[in-house]
Amino acid sequence: MSIATLEANPALSVPLDKIDVSNPDLFVNDTVGDYFTRLREEDPVHYCAESAYGPYWSITKYKDIMAVDTNHQVFSSEAGVGGIIIDDNNVRSEGLPLRSFITMDPPEHDAQRKTVSPIVAPSNLMVLEKTIRERMQNILDRLPVGEEFDWVDNVSIELTTQMLATLFDFPFEERRRLTRWSDVTTAEPGSGIIDSWEQRSKELQECAASFMTLWNERVNKKEPGNDLISMLAHSPATRNMPPEEFLGNILLLIVGGNDTTRNSMTGSVLALNRFPKEFEKLKANHALIDSMVPEVIRWQTPLAHMRRTALEDHEVGGKTIRKGDKVVMWYLSGNRDEDMIERPNELIIDRARPRQHLSFGFGVHRCVGNRLAEMQLKILWEEILARFSHIEVLKEPERVRSNFVRGYSYMPVRLHA
Amino acid sequence: MLHIKYVEANGTEYLVETDAGFNAMEVAVKNGIPGIDGDCGGAAACATCHVYVDPGWIEKTGKAAEGLEQSMLEFAEDVQDNSRLACQIKLDDALDGLVLKLPEKQH
Numbered sequence: 001m002s003i004a005t006l007e008a009n010p011a012l013s014v015p016l017d018k019i020d021v022s023n024p025d026l027f028v029n030d031t032v033g034d035y036f037t038r039l040r041e042e043d044p045v046h047y048c049a050e051s052a053y054g055p056y057w058s059i060t061k062y063k064d065i066m067a068v069d070t071n072h073q074v075f076s077s078e079a080g081v082g083g084i085i086i087d088d089n090n091v092r093s094e095g096l097p098l099r100s101f102i103t104m105d106p107p108e109h110d111a112q113r114k115t116v117s118p119i120v121a122p123s124n125l126m127v128l129e130k131t132i133r134e135r136m137q138n139i140l141d142r143l144p145v146g147e148e149f150d151w152v153d154n155v156s157i158e159l160t161t162q163m164l165a166t167l168f169d170f171p172f173e174e175r176r177r178l179t180r181w182s183d184v185t186t187a188e189p190g191s192g193i194i195d196s197w198e199q200r201s202k203e204l205q206e207c208a209a210s211f212m213t214l215w216n217e218r219v220n221k222k223e224p225g226n227d228l229i230s231m232l233a234h235s236p237a238t239r240n241m242p243p244e245e246f247l248g249n250i251l252l253l254i255v256g257g258n259d260t261t262r263n264s265m266t267g268s269v270l271a272l273n274r275f276p277k278e279f280e281k282l283k284a285n286h287a288l289i290d291s292m293v294p295e296v297i298r299w300q301t302p303l304a305h306m307r308r309t310a311l312e313d314h315e316v317g318g319k320t321i322r323k324g325d326k327v328v329m330w331y332l333s334g335n336r337d338e339d340m341i342e343r344p345n346e347l348i349i350d351r352a353r354p355r356q357h358l359s360f361g362f363g364v365h366r367c368v369g370n371r372l373a374e375m376q377l378k379i380l381w382e383e384i385l386a387r388f389s390h391i392e393v394l395k396e397p398e399r400v401r402s403n404f405v406r407g408y409s410y411m412p413v414r415l416h417a
Numbered sequence: 418m419l420h421i422k423y424v425e426a427n428g429t430e431y432l433v434e435t436d437a438g439f440n441a442m443e444v445a446v447k448n449g450i451p452g453i454d455g456d457c458g459g460a461a462a463c464a465t466c467h468v469y470v471d472p473g474w475i476e477k478t479g480k481a482a483e484g485l486e487q488s489m490l491e492f493a494e495d496v497q498d499n500s501r502l503a504c505q506i507k508l509d510d511a512l513d514g515l516v517l518k519l520p521e522k523q524h
Contacts, residue, residue: 066460066462069462110492113492122521355454355465356456362462362463364491366462
């Protein structure tokens with residue numbers, strides 16, 4: 001590497017102790033990768049003393065992330081001690097902690113998670129498959145061929161929002177409210193989505209009120225419906241939740257079922273444009289969709305991090321993390337770890353073990369909807385390949401200003417028949 | 418060298434040979450047994466290698482260990498008393514002939 005590039009790239013020249021990978025600018029510009037590469041090489045368990053979110057540890061290697069993620073006794077997700085996002089404010093609304101099963105530790109977590117997990121069990125996925133395919137066919141059939149349009153809004157958001165409305169049995173025509181609440185939940189002031197924490201609280205209270213109406217309609221039905229709200233309303237583990245826990249769980253399911261898959265759908269199109277040889281492979285052999293899907297989820301890493309809080313002193317990668325410290329597992333970095341994944345920056349759709357990636361997390365908080373996410377992407381690509389020869393990305397996509405949601409707000413494309 | 422038999426829910430049997438020292442998930446993946454994914458690479462952290470130990474063998478393999486293995490099985494489908502995560506069954510000569518049944522589906 002020449003001296004000129006060294007000087008031009010602050011990721012390589014900034015003093016190690018000044019590296020702060022939480023800066024959302026690095027994500028909106030997609031420049032955070034070089035910082036992670038440097039940390040993995042020079043300081044894989046990295047302490048950042050000053051950031052907009054206070055001091056925090058960065059865990060950047062795959063194996064160290066695995067060690068933290070599977071040790072819930074030491075590394076807590078509990079909302080009361082900080083939750084699962086680097087920004088402490090994110091786990092609160094109107095000053096109250098927004099508790100949900102992702103921000104609880106076992107055993108409380110286990111009972112609530114088991115309440116909703118049947119909706120994404122294999123038997124129910126088989127039921128959902130037909131609905132998902134019909135909707136995808138509808139949406140894809142209506143797209144203009146040969147004209148520029150936004151893939152994010154017309155396909156990724158529309159498909160995942162329709163899915164979410166079905167899982168909640170939410171009024172279908174009002175479904176874009178779910179998209180808005182999903183965006184608001186993970187936003188911070190300055191992201192372009194909300195202007196203040198007060199605005200966020202206000203919009204989230206509207207969400208709570210809307211879902212409370214649906215809950216009240218369904219809680220007394222003798223035959224509970226097969227939707228998430230009915231499941232929560234009828235389970236002993238969740239039917240008496242305090243209001244902030246009710247809202248917390250609703251928001252968890254909205255974000256988990258929406259934002260993540262939305263961005264993997266956009267990411268899949270982008271990735272296959274960046275790696276045209278892989279797209280040729282896929283077109284020549286549609287059976288590769290099965291391994292392409294998890295590979296895209298790794299390559300995209302739709303959630304860049306999860307955060308924990310240390311409940312006691314503990315050593316990770318030779319460094320001592322102290323009780324009370326904030327610990328950020330950068331899934332995005334672990335998924336680019338050369339020690340675990342060969343040529344990690346490349347999309348390789350026929351990798352031997354494509355599901356060995358960190359995007360769903362590991363341990364008791366592993367994504368409950370992982371197979372639903374994969375199924376949606378699989379059907380999407382089956383239907384795309386049946387219709388179009390190419391989805392051409394016309395410009396670099398616009399990215400979301402967030403160190404948590406690694407996503408896209410706009411990506412112009414043109415379809416080729 | 419020892420032999421392990423994996424039986425799919427539909428009754429299809431796979432008899433495989435392995436050296437001691439591996440775990441039952443690694444051996445399944447190496448031999449392409451369908452339905453055992455082992456996403457986490459053997460850390461008892463994903464529950465994609467759920468198996469039922471044949472009742473005649475459960476004493477030798479032991480039941481699911483307290484801690485992460487039991488926690489992860491909490492979230493698997495159709496868990497029974499003889500459920501284990503295959504990655505936590507370390508294979509040695511005492512397990513020559515072990516029979517492991519696969520659940521209908523797992524995720």
